[in-house]
Amino acid sequence: MRLGSLIEEQDAKLGAGASLDVPVSGFAIDNRKVAPGTVFGAFQGARMNGEDFIPAAVQAGAVAVVARPEARVEGAIHIAHDNPRRLFAQLAARYFAPFPEMTVAVTGTNGKTSTVELTRQLWRMLGHHSASIGTLGVTTSVDQVSTGLTTPDIVTFLSNMSGLKREGITHAAFEASSHGLAQYRTEGLPVSAAAFTNLSRDHLDYHGDMDSYFEAKMRLFDGVVAPDGAAVVWADDEWSDKVIRRATKRGLRVLSVGVQGQALRLANRTPTQLGQTLEVEVEGKPYKVSLPLIGAYQAANALTAAALVIAGGEDVGKVLELLGRVQPVRGRLERAVITRAGAPVYVDYAHTPDGLRAAIEALRPHTKGRLITLFGAGGDRDAGKRPQMGKVAADLADHVIVTDDNPRSEEPSSIRAAVMAGAPGAEEIGGRRAAIAAAIAQAGADDIVLLAGKGHEQGQIIGDRVLPFDDVTVARECAG
Ligand SMILES: CC(=O)N[C@H]1[C@@H](OP(=O)(O)OP(=O)(O)OC[C@H]2O[C@@H](n3ccc(=O)[nH]c3=O)[C@H](O)[C@@H]2O)O[C@H](CO)[C@@H](O)[C@@H]1O[C@H](C)C(=O)N[C@@H](C)C(=O)N[C@H](CCC(=O)O)C(=O)O
Ligand SMILES: Nc1ncnc2c1ncn2[C@@H]1O[C@H](COP(=O)(O)OP(=O)(O)OP(=O)(O)O)[C@@H](O)[C@H]1O
Numbered sequence: 121m122r123l124g125s126l127i128e129e130q131d132a133k134l135g136a137g138a139s140l141d142v143p144v145s146g147f148a149i150d151n152r153k154v155a156p157g158t159v160f161g162a163f164q165g166a167r168m169n170g171e172d173f174i175p176a177a178v179q180a181g182a183v184a185v186v187a188r189p190e191a192r193v194e195g196a197i198h199i200a201h202d203n204p205r206r207l208f209a210q211l212a213a214r215y216f217a218p219f220p221e222m223t224v225a226v227t228g229t230n231g232k233t234s235t236v237e238l239t240r241q242l243w244r245m246l247g248h249h250s251a252s253i254g255t256l257g258v259t260t261s262v263d264q265v266s267t268g269l270t271t272p273d274i275v276t277f278l279s280n281m282s283g284l285k286r287e288g289i290t291h292a293a294f295e296a297s298s299h300g301l302a303q304y305r306t307e308g309l310p311v312s313a314a315a316f317t318n319l320s321r322d323h324l325d326y327h328g329d330m331d332s333y334f335e336a337k338m339r340l341f342d343g344v345v346a347p348d349g350a351a352v353v354w355a356d357d358e359w360s361d362k363v364i365r366r367a368t369k370r371g372l373r374v375l376s377v378g379v380q381g382q383a384l385r386l387a388n389r390t391p392t393q394l395g396q397t398l399e400v401e402v403e404g405k406p407y408k409v410s411l412p413l414i415g416a417y418q419a420a421n422a423l424t425a426a427a428l429v430i431a432g433g434e435d436v437g438k439v440l441e442l443l444g445r446v447q448p449v450r451g452r453l454e455r456a457v458i459t460r461a462g463a464p465v466y467v468d469y470a471h472t473p474d475g476l477r478a479a480i481e482a483l484r485p486h487t488k489g490r491l492i493t494l495f496g497a498g499g500d501r502d503a504g505k506r507p508q509m510g511k512v513a514a515d516l517a518d519h520v521i522v523t524d525d526n527p528r529s530e531e532p533s534s535i536r537a538a539v540m541a542g543a544p545g546a547e548e549i550g551g552r553r554a555a556i557a558a559a560i561a562q563a564g565a566d567d568i569v570l571l572a573g574k575g576h577e578q579g580q581i582i583g584d585r586v587l588p589f590d591d592v593t594v595a596r597e598c599a600g
C-alpha cells in the first residue's frame with residue numbers, strides 16, 4: 121500500500137515537496153516497533169513525549185511521522201496535525217480495513233466486560249460469527265488471547281479487528297475504556313452502536329475529576345459511534361440523562377434501558393435460586409426473561425447487551441429468549457467452590473466502590489447467615505477510591521477482610537491502611553492467600569464468602585513482577 125492512498129489532501133499539513141508515493145508496511149506508536157516502511161505516531165503521553173523518539177523511529181526506517189506541527193521531523197515525511205492521535209487512527213484504519221461489518225462499543229465505569237461478553241454470546245446464538253475485545257482479551261467462540269489492556273493501543277486494536285475479519289468474524293463488540301477514549305485508541309472504524317452502562321468513581325488519578333472522566337467517556341457518543349448509529353443507555357444511573365441528551369444532540373437513535381428505560385423497560389425483577397426472572401416491556405409488549413445469572417448488576421448488563429443486539433436489527437422476542445441461555449462471565453460473581461462447612465465462595469471483579477456495592481447487593485438475597493467480604497485496592501491507581509471501598513464494605517457486609525489486590529509499585533500496608541480508614545471493624549490480613557484462607561476458615565454453613573477485586577486475573581502484580589495468582593484456584597485450594 122502507498123502512503124498516497126491512505127492520506128487525503130484535507131487530512132493534514134505536509135512538508136513542502138513531500139512525495140506520498142512511498143510504500144507503507146505498517147503503523148507503530150512505539151519506536152521500538154518501527155520497521156522499514158512504518159508510519160510512526162509520535163504522541164505526548166502521561167509519562168513520556170513520543171516526539172523524543174522521532175529520530176530513533178526514522179533511524180529504524182519510519183517513512184512518515186504523524187505528529188503535532190511543532191514537532192521536529194527530519195528524514196521522513198512530517199504529517200502534521202494538532203490532534204495527531206486522531207489523524208493517526210484515521211490513517212491506520214484505512215490501512216487495516218476491512219473490519220467486521222457490525223461493530224459495537226461499550227463504555228462505563230463498571231459492566232463493560234460483562235456487556236461485551238454477553239453481546240458476543242447473543243450474536244453467536246443467533247448464528248453470527250462473533251468476537252469481543254476487552255479486559256478478557258480478544259475472545260471468539262474458539263479462542264481467547266490477552267492484550268494486557270482493556271482497550272488495546274490503536275495499532276493492536278485495528279490490527280486485531282482486521283485479523284478478526286480475515287478469520288470470518290462479522291460481529292464484534294469492544295470495551296471503550298476512558299483511557300482508551302481519551303487517547304483515541306478505538307477510532308477510525310465504523311461503529312454502529314455504543315452503550316453506556318454507568319459512571320462512578322474510578323481513575324481520578326488520570327482524569328482529575330468526575331466531570332473530566334465523564335467527558336472522556338462522551339467521546340464515544342460524540343465522535344466514535346457513526347453519526348447514523350444508535351446509543352444504548354442504561355437509564356437508571358445518575359449520569360444517564362446527560363448521556364441521553366448528548367446522544368440526542370448528535371442525532372443518534374437512543375435506546376434507553378432499565379427501570380426508567382423507554383426502549384427496554386425493566387418492569388420487575390425477582391431473584392430465583394440460580395438466577396432471576398425479569399419482566400421486560402418493549403413497545404408496550406411484555407416479555408418474561410429467565411436469566412441464569414444472579415444480581416441486579418448482571419440483569420443490567422444482560423439487558424444492555426440485548427439492546428445492542430436489538431439495535432442491530434435482531435428480533436426482540438428472540439433476543440430476550442436467548443438471554444435464558446447465556447453462560448456466566450468469567451470472574452463476575454463466579455462460584456469458585458463450596459467450603460467443607462457448606463458456604464459458597466464467590467469471586468467477583470468489583471474494584472470500585474460502586475462495583476463492590478453491586479456485588480454485595482447481588483449476593484445479599486442469597487445469604488441466610490453472614491456475608492463475609494474480602495478485598496483490597498490496586499496500587500498505582502486512583503487512591504481516593506480506597507476509603508470509599510472500605511466504607512461500602514463496612515456498611516453492607518457482615519464481616520470485612522481487607523487484604524492486598526495488585527500492589528504494583530506501592531507499599532501494600534499503606535494501601536491496606538487507606539482502605540481500613542473507611543472500614544471500621546474490618547479485619548486486616550496482608551497476603552491475599554492467607555486472607556482467603558482465613559475467610560474460608562471462618563465461614564459457617566449459612567454464610568457466603570465474596571472475594572472481590574481480581575475476578576478473572578491470573579497474576580498478582582507486586583513491584584514489577586507478576587506472580588501467578590487466581591482467586592478461584594486459591595479458594596479451591598483453601599477449601600480443599
Ligand atoms: C496511563 C495510560 O493509559 N498509559 C498508556 C498509554 O500511555 P501514554 O500515551 O500516556 O504513553 P507514555 O508511556 O507517556 O508514552 C508516550 C508515547 O511514547 C511512546 N514511546 C514510549 C517509550 C519508548 O521507548 N518509545 C516510545 O515510542 C509510547 O508508545 C507513547 O505513544 O499508552 C501506552 C502505549 O499504548 C500504554 O502502554 C499505557 O498503558 C499503561 C501501561 C497502563 O497501565 N494503562 C492503564 C492505566 C490503562 O490504559 N487502563 C485502561 C482502563 C482500565 C479499565 O478500567 O478498564 C485500559 O484500557 O486498560
Ligand atoms: N452494571 C453494573 N453496575 C454496577 N456494578 C457493576 C456492573 N457491572 C459490573 N459491575 C461490577 O464491576 C465489576 C467489573 O465488571 P466488568 O468487568 O464487567 O466491568 P468493566 O467495566 O469491564 O471493568 P474494567 O474497568 O476493569 O474493564 C463486576 O465484577 C461487578 O462487581
Ligand SMILES: N[C@H](CCC[C@H](N)C(=O)O)C(=O)O
Nearest residue numbers: 471497498501525526573574
Ligand atoms: N482495568 C482496571 C482493573 C483493576 C483491577 C484491580 N485488580 C486492580 O489491579 O486495581 C484498572 O487497571 O484500573
Ligand SMILES: [Mg+2]
Nearest residue numbers: 232233255270
Ligand atoms: Mg473490563
